[in-house]
Amino acid sequence: MNLSKARRCVLYARLSVTKEESVSIARQLQSCRRYAEARGWEIVGEFVDDGVSATSNRPEERHGWKSLLAARDFDAVIIWKVDRLARRVLDFLHADETLQKRGAGLVAVEDPIDMTSPQGRAFAVMLAVFGEMEAEAIRARVRAARAQILKDGRWPGGGIPYGYQSVSNPDGPGRVLVKDDERIGWLSDAVAKALSGDTVNAIATWLTDSGAPLPARRTERTSGSTSWNRQTVDGLLRNPVLAGMTPHNPGRAKSAKRVDPFAVLRDERGRPVVSRALAIITTEEFATLQRLLDARTVPQARKKAERQSTSAFLSRVARCAECAVHLCRGTNQKRPVLYCPKCRQTIGRTALDDYLIDRLLIERANELIGDLTVDDAWARAGHDDMARRAVLVSQLDTLVIRRGVVGRYFDEERVLLTWSS
Known part of the structure; x- marks a missing residue:
């Protein structure tokens, strides 16, 4: 040119x-x-x-x-x-x-x-x-500054864990983390219930019914809602600050969006640096808690009677943009979702399915599948999820879901779709 x-x-x-x-x-x-x-x-x-x-x-x-x-x-x-x-x-x-x-x-x-x-x-x-x-x-300057702040025992910023608050550092510049008197009791009781065998959903229900105060950041987003959800409870139970440890992920790959609860600040010998003033359980109890949570994370680990059937329309069709693995079918608060088994990102199925079907029937309606057009093949598929899936897959080149802000509304910019040529 x-x-x-x-x-x-x-x-x-x-x-x-x-x-x-x-x-x-x-x-x-x-x-x-x-x-x-x-x-x-x-x-x-x-x-x-x-x-x-x-x-x-x-x-x-x-x-x-x-x-x-x-x-x-x-x-x-x-x-x-x-x-x-x-x-x-x-x-x-x-x-x-x-x-x-x-x-x-x-x-x-x-x-x-x-x-x-x-x-x-x-x-x-x-x-x-x-x-x-x-x-x-x-990036190097930011990493170095954060490492020094952590080494000094100061709070580096970001989301404050439930049950804690940041205050001015009494011994120098910056801020430090301390227990929040209003919420630390709720956190301790939630952890005790989890260690006793209660499920995350059961704890979320208990917190809601008991009127436990929500995390401050979530209260700002939910316009007065008092309901706890599974993701919030799971997140606070996986935070290493429960055992007085400081989350630290130097060099964590971009694809590793799910924070490793054992990626914490360590000393020269590789041992976790523990603040007794912040801990509400021991490091051994924290490890036990993570094993209990992991055992209930995968839907297949639950009893068959507790599993909820979902549509097979997008079974092994969409991939995670970060992890390049197929998204799995599941439910979130009884609503169908796709989720990444590695980084745990989710996207609601109801709006996503409708969005994909609309694009398929608008943009590919006259393309041929054998002797039939896509429009005719879709009509013939009726309500058969596997037949509908076959029509979609015949036209797809790639369907990738990237991370985004999960909220009430469907964000089509998370969906990276290309049709086959």
Whole structure:
């Protein structure tokens, strides 16, 4: 693509987190508009990914970039800087290759690159390399700062465990964790019930019926609800702070979204660092508690009479974006879900099934399966889940579910679907 002949362009801006030193989405787009106007190019679209990390999300996984690629009739994509598009060299090259295949060029306002020449492409790759190095340097500084805070016995921030609260450090800067008088008794009783053999669901019901105060963060999200759920109870029973230990996962892989309860701060000999002031059970009791919870985690470990049957429509169809394993069928509070057996992410089935069926019958209705169209094959399948599954699978290339905020509403951006060619 010769950018000197470009006539129509689209703009793309991205921002991870808004800070004072950040160049805002509005300023990025303003700079891109001025660039286009100076060259007499017509702007036919503007696309934004706000609050999206380039380190954690490849361009093709972002809603804004996907919408850009779905647009038509543009010759160039204008970005503010190379690192707005990608923080990894391979991600940048893949995005540029995708644009080249459709005959479009890439322009960076603050980085004078010309992707039409070998020298320009080499310079662009160098900029992407420096962007990747900068991202890694930031991660290293954050890890080092967190390690020092933990070593000093201070609270590094984040979600405060139920039954505890953070207060100003009486011995120096920062904050420390202490027991919360209002909630620590409820936590101790919940742990005792779990160690005595009560199920997580039974404990959640007991906490709700007894009027136990919810975790502060959940209270803010639930608009006055007083009901406990299984995930909340399971999470607080798996927190190593119960035994006075500090969660610590240095170098944890991105795919390991489920926190290992035994990944804790350790001393030079590899022994857990324990704060007696925070502990409500011993480390041995904590290990016993985790074994009890794990024994009841897998639906197949329950009695057959306690299992709830779910539709086989998506059996071994969808995969987890992080773990690359098939999602399993299950239920959550008696509602059908898919869940990852490794990282434990879940997505509700009711809205997901309807969403997939709608897309199948709208986007693939006239495709052939043997002598039948998809529309006809679906009608013939009726209410047979396995027959409906066969129709869907015949049209699918990939169906990937990525992690997201689990709430009342279905988020279609979690669903990465491609049809077979």
